[in-house]
Amino acid sequence: MKHSIKIIFILAIISLSVSAQNYTLSGYIKDAKSGEAVIGSSIFLTNTKSGTSANTYGFYSVTFKASDTLGVVFSSLGYQPQIKKLSGRQNQSLNIDLLENSSNLQEVVVKASRNDDNVQKTQMGVIDVPMKLANSLPVVLGERDIMKIIQLLPGVQAGNEGTTGFYVRGGNSDQNLVQLDEATVYNPNHLFGLFSTFNSNALNRVTLIKGGFPAQYGGRLSSVLDITMKEGNNKKVAVQGGIGLISSNITVEGPIKKEKGSFIISGRRTYIDLLAKPFVKGIGYTFYDLNAKINYQITPKDKLFLSGFYGNDNANYTGASSLNYGINFGNSTATLRWNHLFNQKLFANTSFIINNYHLGLSTIQSGYVAQLYSSIKDINAKTDFEFYPNQNHNVRFGVNFSTHTFAPFSASIKIPKSGKVPKFNPDSLAIKTIINELAFYFNDEIKLSSNISLNAGLRVPYFYTKDISYKYLEPRISTKINLNQETSLKLSYTVMNQFLHLIPNSTASLPTDIWIPASKATAPQQSKQISLGIFKNFKENTYKTSFEVYYKDMKNQALFKEGTLLTQVSVIENNLTFGKGYSYGAELFIEKNSGKFNGWLAYTLSWTNQTFKDLNFGKEFPFAYDRRHNLSIVGNYDLSKHWMLSGAFVFNTGRPYTLPVGRVDVGNGGTLYNGTYADYTERNNYRLNSFHRLDVSAIYKKTRQLFHKSYESEWVFSVYNLYSRRNPYFVYLSTDEITKTPVATQVSLLPAVPSVSYNFKF
C-alpha cells in the first residue's frame, strides 16, 4: 500500500514539473437556448489531437503548447459542434453556447464531432444515460422514470418486477450511492417501487459509475448514480408539464436576471387516491415530489447554487376490527454550492448539504396505537478542487465531512377512553446515534504518452463514533492504452468501504428497509474490484461498443439470520449474520446514439456467490439477485416528423430462491405442522422462471397554437409488458393438510398495462 502511494506522488510530481511555454484556454459550455450547462461536453484540440471535457458545471480548462493558431472543436451529443480557430500564443477565456441538433442533422453532426469519450477517457465502467432517449421509452402507467432506464444498462440487475431497486455487479441495493445534486437520497422510490422519486423533467444529467471509481466518490461498494438537476432556463421563462393516468407534473423555469441567474421548480403529484376513492374503500395513497433550484452568478468567478428536493409518500389501510395501518416515508435534501474560479487552472466547488430520510409505520388496533419510526439526517460539508496544471494532468482533490444521525424509535400505548389517538414526536423521543465520516482524496488523470494515460487516486475515509473508529486507504487506479484512434484497452482497480448497511428485505418491495451504521458489532462493508475492458467505435463513432470483464470481492456483507421475520425484529443487529461474497462477469454494450434509429443492446453474463458461516451450513450459495444472463435491447425510431416509436425488451435468467428438497412426516402434533416438515439442503437452490418483457410506446408530437402562441405537445401511448408475460414475483408453497401434497404457486405482479399521457412545453 505504502509503495503505491509513493508511486502515485512521484509520478504526479515528475509530470507536474514538466511545463514548457504553455497557455490555457478555459470557459463554460452552455446550451444556447436555455443556458443550461452542457455537462461532459468535449473540447478537442486539433493541433495536439488531445482534449478534455467540461465538468458538472460546464467548466473546462485545457492547456496547450504555444503555436501560431489553435483549432478547437466543442461538441456534445445532441448538439451541433462548434469549431473555433484561436490564437495559440495567449491565455484565453471562451464561453461557448452549443445549439441543439435537429434530428435530420444528426448523422452529419456525429461525423463532424469526435464524440468518442468512451474510447478516449481513462475512466471505465461509466455510462451517461441518454436523457433524450430515456424520455421516449415506455414505462409503467406512462410515468417516465430514469431509474427504470438504469435497469436496462449492462452490469445492472433489476430487482423484482415493479421495483426501481437495482443491483450492480453483484452488489446489494444499499451499495449504490444515489446522489441528487451531491445530496444522498436513501430511498429513491415511491411506494412499492413502481416509480422513482426523480421527476425526469427536472434533470440535466444522469451518470452511472459501476467500476473504476474516481477518488472523489466513496462510501458505497458497487455504484454511484450521480444525478444533476437542471439549473433553469436563464434566457426566457419556459413551462412544461404532463398529464398522466395517475399523476401530473409541471415544471416552470426562467431567468432571475437574464444571463446571470435562473430558477427551476418542478412538482409532481399523484391523484390515484381521488381516482380510487369511489371504488376502493379503506385504502388511501398519495405521493408527491418537488424539485427546486436557483443559481446566481455573483461575480465572473463566483456562482451560487441552491437546490432542494422533497418527496413524500402517505398510505393507509383501514380494515375490519378497527385495524388501521399507516406508512409515511420520504426524502428531503437541500444543497448550497459555491463555485469559485481561482484562475484559469483552478476551479473549486464548496457544498453544504442537508438531507433527511424518514420512514414511519403506524398501527392502530384493539385499542392500542403503535409506531415504528426510523430516520437519518445527514449534514455534509465538502470542498472539491479541480486543477488543470498542463495538458498532461487533470488533478482533483478535496475533503468531505459528514455526520449522520440515526433515530430509530418504536412505541406502543393504549388509546385513552376519549378515543383521541395520541401523537408521537419521534424526533424528540428516539434514541439518536451519531456517526461521523471524514474523507480526503487526491486524484490525477495523467497522460503518460499519446497512447497511454493513467487515472491514479487515493481516498482516505475515517469513520468514528464515540465507541469506535475505522480508517482505511482506498487506492483507485485506472489505465488506458489506445490501440488505435477508435480502440482502447482499459484496466482499473478500486478499493471501497461502506459504513452503512441497508438491512435487506430481499423479496418484498415495501419501504421497510432500515439503515444501520457500522458499529462494534457491525463492521463496515469492503470491496476490491478489478476490471478490464476494450472499447471500440465504428463508423466514425456512430456505433459505440464496449466489452468489460470484472471481478469483485466483498466482505462484511449482512443478511438476516434464518427464520427472521422483519415485523418481529426489535434489535436488528441481533438478527443479522455476516459473510463475504464475490462476483465476476462480462458485459457487452453496443450503442447507437444518433440517427433516425438509435438505442442500445446490453448483455451481461455474471456469477455472484456468497458465504456465511451461519447460513447454508457454511457452504457457498448464489446471491439473491445472481442472474446468469441479462439482456436489454432498447430502440427508438423517428418514424416521421410527428411520430416516434420506442421499444425495450428485457430478458433475465430467473433469480434464485430456496425450496426444500425433501419432506418428512411429523409424528408428534402433526396437524399443526400440516403433517410435514421440510428438508432444506441448499440455499437459493432453485430459480424462478425466466423474466422477459417487451414494452412499446408511440409518441405523437405536434406544435400547436394557444392564444396565438405556439407550444410543443405530445401524446404518449405506451404498453408495459405488451404480450402480458406472467413474470414471477415470488413463489410460495402450501400443503394440502389432508393429502399432505405440497403445492408451489407463482405470483406475478404486472400484466399488460396500457397507458396514455399528454405532455406540453411552452
Next chain:
Amino acid sequence: MKKVILIFLVTLIGFMDFSCEKVITIKEKPYQDQLSIECLLVPGQVPKLFLNKSVAYFSSKTSSADLFITDATVKISSGNETDILKPSSERNPFLCQEEFFYLGKIPAVFGKTYKLEVVYQGTTYTAETTINQSKPKLNTVDYTQKFNDVYGEHEGIILNFNDTQNEENNYRFQMIRQVDSTVRTANNKVYRTECNGANKFTINEVGRSVYNDQNKNGLPMSFVIEPAYTHTNGQVAKVYLQTMDSKSAAFFDALDRQKLATYNPFVEPVFLKSQIAGCIGVFGSLNISEPIEFIFPE
C-alpha cells in the same frame, strides 16, 4: 387522433389479464432420502418413536403408511435395561387414517439417562438423553377472544404458570378434548372426520411454539396459544403444560420457524439441524404437568 386513442385503448384492454397467481410445476432436483427419527421420552409413559423415510418434497408419497420404516431395529436402553420397540399403529380419527410408529414396553423414568440405537439397512444411528426436567405446574388457564401474532388475529388460550426454579425449561402447550365430526382445523377448511359417524373421538393438539424461561427463573410466566381446531361453546378440554430439554426445544423451535418461512416468501428459510448424527430428527425428553380442566366460554 381521437380514433387512434380509442383503437389503442380497446385493443390493449383485450391483452390485459389480471390473474396474478398460478400453480407451477417445479422440476425437482435429485434427492437422496434420509432417515427421520422423532422420539420424546415422557416419565411414566412407554417410549413412542416415529421412524420414517424422507421423500422428495413434491413426491406423491404422502401417507404415513408410505413413509414408515418397518424393517429397522429400535432399542432404547438405560443401564442394563433395554426396551426393544416394535412397529405399531393407531387410528388418527381426525384424518381417518392409520399412523405408524415404534412402541416400547418399559415406561421412562425421571432422572434416568437413555440411549437410543436404531439399526437400518446396516447403519446404526445413536443418540442419548437424560430426563431431568421437573414436572411443571400449571396455575390457571384463561381465554381471550382476540390476540395477534404473525398469523393475524385469533382467539387464544392463555396458560399461566410459575417457572421451575434453577432449571432450564422450554415450555409447550398441550390440549386434549373430545370432539365430534363437526370439528375443523382453525382455518375452518380442512376436515375428514366423516369416518367417525356420530361417535365422539379424542384429539390431542400440541403447540408449535416453544417458550424458553431465559431471565424468568422462578418467576410467573404466561403465553397465549391459538387452538388448532374449532370448538363449540361450553366444550370441555384438558390443558397441559409440557417442558422439554434444550436440544429438543431447539429442534422444535427451528421446526416452528421453518413452517413460517416455508409458507411465507418474505421470511428467510430455516434449515433444520438434526440432533442425531447421520439422519434427520430428535431424541429427547419432556415432562408434562397435571391437567387443568378448561371450558370454552359460552
